[in-house]
Amino acid sequence: MTKDQFLQRFQLSQLVKSKNQETLLANPQLLRQSAVLIALFEENDHLQVLLTKRALHLKHHGGQISFPGGKVEYSDKDYTDTALREADEEIGLKRSNCQIVGQLHPYRTISGFSITPIVALLRSKPMLVIDPNEVAETFHVPLKHFLNKDQHYSVSVHHKTGNQSVHFMPYKSYNIWGATAAIMLDLSQHIQINNTEV
Numbered sequence: 001m002t003k004d005q006f007l008q009r010f011q012l013s014q015l016v017k018s019k020n021q022e023t024l025l026a027n028p029q030l031l032r033q034s035a036v037l038i039a040l041f042e043e044n045d046h047l048q049v050l051l052t053k054r055a056l057h058l059k060h061h062g063g064q065i066s067f068p069g070g071k072v073e074y075s076d077k078d079y080t081d082t083a084l085r086e087a088d089e090e091i092g093l094k095r096s097n098c099q100i101v102g103q104l105h106p107y108r109t110i111s112g113f114s115i116t117p118i119v120a121l122l123r124s125k126p127m128l129v130i131d132p133n134e135v136a137e138t139f140h141v142p143l144k145h146f147l148n149k150d151q152h153y154s155v156s157v158h159h160k161t162g163n164q165s166v167h168f169m170p171y172k173s174y175n176i177w178g179a180t181a182a183i184m185l186d187l188s189q190h191i192q193i194n195n196t197e198v
Helices: 003-012 019-026 079-091 143-147 178-191
Strands: 032-043 046-054 069-071 098-103 113-122 135-142 153-159 162-168
Touching: 003 032, 003 098, 003 113, 003 178, 032 079, 032 178, 046 143, 069 079, 079 098, 079 113, 079 135, 113 178, 135 143, 143 178, 162 178
Parallel strands: 032 113
Antiparallel strands: 032 046, 032 069, 046 135, 098 113, 153 162
């Protein structure tokens, strides 16, 4: 899928809320607000999704695969500002390289966060500078991997809030799961017209 194809599908598809998102949007005051950046760039006419592996020593989700992003600060103008600020701080991704194309509905995590995903197309493949206090490494995954339903797995786990579906989309040696996988599932469903894949 190219940038133009992605942009057309993203903008023409109606954004749909899941059951968990409906609950989240009804009770936003109960959750800690955060935002992440889904940054996509084109390589050999195919879109790649930029991901990070969080530093192992972090208190929350150390060692897990995630998007660049973090909690909303008082000085942030909006969720887009949060996602862009955090991406610059964590991996040196500059705002000037990001074309914001929209956002997905917030995603609620079991750990009590509301994550608003901001979607950006990068103007060029980024030159990144990692902050080792927050990020262990960066890597990218072809978007088509997330569009392939054979790569989607989920298990139901019992939690004090009730039964929850935990999603997995492993790629090579990376275990992409939890909120990151769920957000990519939302994005892939949003851009697939009539369930066709590219």
